[in-house]
Amino acid sequence: MTLPHAASPVYAAGTKLEDASAALILLHGRGATAEDILSLSAHLDYPGVAYLAPQAEGYTWYPNRFIFPVERNEPHLSAALKKIDDLVAQVEARGIPAGRVFFGGFSQGACLASEYVIRNPRPYGGLLAFSGGYIGEMGSVRGPAGDLGGMPALLGCSDTDPHIPLQRVQETTALLKAMGAHVTERIYPDMGHTINDEELELARALLEQRL
Numbered sequence: 001m002t003l004p005h006a007a008s009p010v011y012a013a014g015t016k017l018e019d020a021s022a023a024l025i026l027l028h029g030r031g032a033t034a035e036d037i038l039s040l041s042a043h044l045d046y047p048g049v050a051y052l053a054p055q056a057e058g059y060t061w062y063p064n065r066f067i068f069p070v071e072r073n074e075p076h077l078s079a080a081l082k083k084i085d086d087l088v089a090q091v092e093a094r095g096i097p098a099g100r101v102f103f104g105g106f107s108q109g110a111c112l113a114s115e116y117v118i119r120n121p122r123p124y125g126g127l128l129a130f131s132g133g134y135i136g137e138m139g140s141v142r143g144p145a146g147d148l149g150g151m152p153a154l155l156g157c158s159d160t161d162p163h164i165p166l167q168r169v170q171e172t173t174a175l176l177k178a179m180g181a182h183v184t185e186r187i188y189p190d191m192g193h194t195i196n197d198e199e200l201e202l203a204r205a206l207l208e209q210r211l
Contacts, residue, residue: 003079005057010034010087013041013051020050022100022125022211023091025084027109028053030060037109043200044104046211052091054083066111066135067168077115077135084116102207104128106195107163111135114155114172121179123149125210128203130195131157133168134175142171144178152206153183156199158191 011034017023024044028037034053041051061080062073070077084103091101102125105113110132117127118134133155136142153176157169166187173185184202 003082004076005054005061005079005083008055008057008083010052010054011038012053013038014045014049015047017050017052017091017094020094020096021048022046022102023050023052023096024102024104024207025087025091025113026051026053027061027084027103027105027112028056029105029107029109032059032106037104037106040104040200044203044207046207049207049211050091052087054087056080061108061112065163066108066133067138067165069137070135073135080112081116081119084112085120098122098124100125100210102126102128102210104130104203105132106130107132107193114176117148117151118145118175118179121146121148123147124151126151126206127153127176127181128206129153129155129172130199131161131164131193133164133172138165138168142175144175146179148176148179148181151181152209153181154186154199154202154206155183156186156188156195156202158193159187159189161191161193163193
């Protein structure tokens with residue numbers, strides 16, 4: 001049986017992967033496309049970076065809210081995480097080390113990016129999570145499992161986001177810190193479900209710091 005997302009394409013921008021010295025894997029939100037999230041490359045443009053954006057099958061990485069019990073989002077969630085893992089393997093096979101691999105995403109894509117680095121902790125280049133947090137049922141206790149080795153992370157979200165509970169953003173910040181990440185958290189009053197200019201500037205600064 002073919003796993004969800006296995007046959008979906010990966011879109012690219014910036015430097016070709018075979019010529020790149022760093023990679024930013026960008027993950028789109030529910031109902032969006034890889035091309036949508038890939039447009040962030042225009043705001044985060046650095047020489048030598050390959051921007052890679054996989055497309056979710058059916059425009060969604062998993063079927064239910066990210067704060068539902070994990071099993072209610074399977075097998076799609078595991079398949080989505082494997083899609084990212086395969087992409088990381090392709091990047092590393094081109095000679096780009098984990099310390100120059102970045103993850104970014106918006107909404108469902110931010111949740112997936114956060115979940116990936118927490119489940120697969122290594123000192124990556126960085127995490128850019130716009131309106132998202134780790135995946136799992138609200139109220140469940142989740143402790144650190146691994147060391148992110150000082151990886152910088154940016155978490156930005158509205159305090160009234162209709163899709164992302166503020167509590168989960170704060171829990172994600174706490175968990176990433178407990179795993180050794182250096183986290184910048186920005187909570188914006190009544191911003192809605194979007195990405196603002198300050199977040200883009202902070203994201204640029206994070207990339208600049210590591211590239």
